[in-house]
Amino acid sequence: MRHVPVTVSHSRCDLTGVQLSYRDHGGATVPKKPGTIGDSAGFTLTVNPDSLDVTVDSSTGPPGNA
Numbered sequence: 268m269r270h271v272p273v274t275v276s277h278s279r280c281d282l283t284g285v286q287l288s289y290r291d292h293g294g295a296t297v298p299k300k301p302g303t304i305g306d307s308a309g310f311t312l313t314v315n316p317d318s319l320d321v322t323v324d325s326s327t328g329p330p331g332n333a
Contacts, residue, residue, distance in 0.1 A: 271310060272323060273322070274321065275320065275321045276318070282297045284296060284297060285297050287312065289309060295312050297321050301316040301319055302314060302316035309326055310323055310326050
């Protein structure tokens, strides 16, 4: 990823269980359970419970891995 926030449509790409990284902000794995939030110290991954779309957004913590 090069910027946030960004939403990836589940119909275009199933990111379930995929590890994502954001330069200088670490990495995190997309949660398998819809409606949950996975987080790195530098960004969050939210899985929409209805559409399964994944939204990546900035976190309030410092850059780094969770």
